[in-house]
Amino acid sequence: MAIKLSLDTLDQLPDRVARPLYQRSDLSPGILHFGVGNFHRAHQAMYLDRLMNAGRAYDWALIGAGVFEGERKGREVLQKQDWLTTLVEQEADSSTARVLGSMVDYVEPADARAIVARMVQPDIRIVSLTITEGGYFLDSDDNFDPTHPMIVADAQEPETPETVFGMILLGLQARREAGLAPFTVMCCDNVPHNGDVTRRTLTGLARLSDPDFADWITENVAFPNAMVDRITPATSDRERAMLRDEFGVEDGWPVFCEDFTQWVLEDNFPLGRPPLEEAGAQFVNDVTPFEIMKLRILNGGHATIAYPGGLLDIHFVHEAMEHPLIRAFLRKLEETEIIPTVPPVPDTDTSEYFDLIERRFSNPKIGDTVRRLCLDGSNRQPKFIVPVIRDALKADKPVSGLALESALWCRYCAGKSDSGAEIAPNDPNWDALQEVALTAKDNPQAWLDQKAIYGALGQEPRFAEPFAKWLGKLWSDGTARTLTDYLEQD
Structure with missing residues (x-):
């Protein structure tokens, strides 16, 4: 019988399940984190757990926080198991399980008063965020x-905020009034220049009601840039059953992920930080080359395989990689159009990096879904694909494959796969996207006229013309034939 996870049952867990080597009672908070989802627990929480297992960073434990009412369900699950999470790291030929204990509390989601009160406490020296690419x-x-x-x-109502940025503003304001130094704001999302973006959004909101406070934030609050990486699919009953059957642990919200992980940060933490380099993180003067490489080669690669996979009714990512046309499309697009836009990265061969990405995408143990990769294209495409197109055109390089990727996304948003199967809504703006995608079947330019996504790029003939050609082929010939045509052209 599986053991239900809690502090009281840690010693009863099967021997093959690693558990914290430290006493939870010895930990004290140092970080308040917004967005206690799977990626956060597989990444930041895991790095801290590594440090704590080595006898380090006991005063940097995590406190969870959330802005939305919907986050209460996850909090309730974690509370029942004393904030513990089982992390299962998977490679093609092995799986390991460990229990993470680096989170010690979780403020009631959407309770702005309670969250701000916790941020004001002197022990909180970092406020971090994982709120998705579209949350800024x-x-x-x-x-x-x-x-x-x-x-x-x-x-209009800064005292009753509904956004994470409104809550952070109240927390910083209260600390300033109390004579406390401001905490560092650390973004952990896949957003280019994520620290700079977080600062602009936070000061932009402040400037609407208190310009002087916005200036104070600019002068006094640190926003280190960072690149984060770990493929972490959503948890379903499949993962809960696998943990129960293979490892003997009953966990209401376990996290399954790949073995690979990476975290590259700027060292800008005025109130101190955990020694994350001792847990495998890398501190550099400039994160930019690393983040461009990751966002374009990995996240852009995800988009490249996602939409043809969705149109061909493929469920898992590793199954998409087993499809010869999709795998060949990925490699050709990466080598001819994406990688050439990536600037040099210190001590890194970008071709070898792509080889690693290709192996990671092919991992059958992860169970990552094509649908997850297709999610939220209206926020992801402008960050992972559109900048590549712009840079390629500036360098007078071809964008035929990137135009095909964009056409595949448009075709996917029409709402039916090549077989005629219904594609369930998969974007916060799905209804609007679907309407435009169906219009674009006869008028491709309608899709590119979405200025919130393409800006002025949609009027560029070097992109618009191949986009229209590929979209027409997708509708007339289907995904497989269109991919074949792309692969056969010089």
């Missing part, structure tokens, strides 16, 4: 969008 209120040029309804609401 950016326009098509990656600038802060002051017209977003949630931003407008927080600017």
Whole structure:
């Protein structure tokens, strides 16, 4: 019988399940984190657990926080197991399980008063975020969008914020009034220049109601840039059953992920930080080359295989990689159009990096789904694909494959696969996207006229013409034939 995870049952877990080597009672908080999802627990929480197992960073334990009511369910699950998480790291020929104990509390989600009160405590020296790529209120040029309804609401009622940025502003303001130094704000999302973006959004919101406070934040608060990487699919009953059957642990919200992990950060933490380099993180003067490499080669690669996989009714990512046309499409697009836009990365061969990415995508143990990779294209495409197109065109390089990737996304958003199967809504803007995608069947330019996604790029003939050609082929010939045509061209 499987053992239900809790502090009281740690010693009863099977021997093959690693558990914390430290006493939870010895830990004290140092970081409040917004967005206690799978990636956070497989990444930041795991790095801290590594340090704690080595007898380090006991005063840097995590406190969870969340903005949305929907996060209460996850909190309830974790609370029942004393904030513990089982992390299962999987390679093609092996799996290991360990229990993470680096989180010690979780403030009630959407309770702004309680969250702000916790941020004001002197022990919180870092506030970190994993709120998804679309959570930063950016326009098509990656600038802060002051017209977003949630931003407008927080600017009009700053004392009752609904966004994470409104809550952080109240926390910083309360610390300043109390004479406490500001905490560091550390973004852990897949956003280019994520620290800079977080600063712009936070100060942009502050400037709408208190320009002087916005200036104070710019001068006094640190926002280190970082690159984060670990493939971490969503948890389903499949993963809960695998943990129960293979490892003998009953965990309401386990995390399954690949063995690979990477974290590259700027060392800008005025109130101190955990010695994360001792757990495998890398501190550099400039994160930019690392993040461009990752966002374009990995995240852009995910988009490349996602939409043809979805149109061909493929469920798992590793199954998409087993499809010869999709795998060949990925490699050709990466080698001819994506990798050439990536600047040199210290001590890194980008071709070897792509070989690693290809192996990671092919890992059959992960169980990552094509649908997850297709999710939220309206926020992901402008960050992972559109900048590559812009840079390629600036360098007078071909964009035929990138135009095909964009056409595949458009075709996917029409809502039916090649077989006629219904594609369930898979984007916060799905209804609007589907309407435009169906219009684009006869008028491809309608898709490119979405300025929030493409900006002025949609009017560029060197991109618009191959996009229209490929979209027409996808509708007339289907995904497999279109991929074949692309692979056969010089």
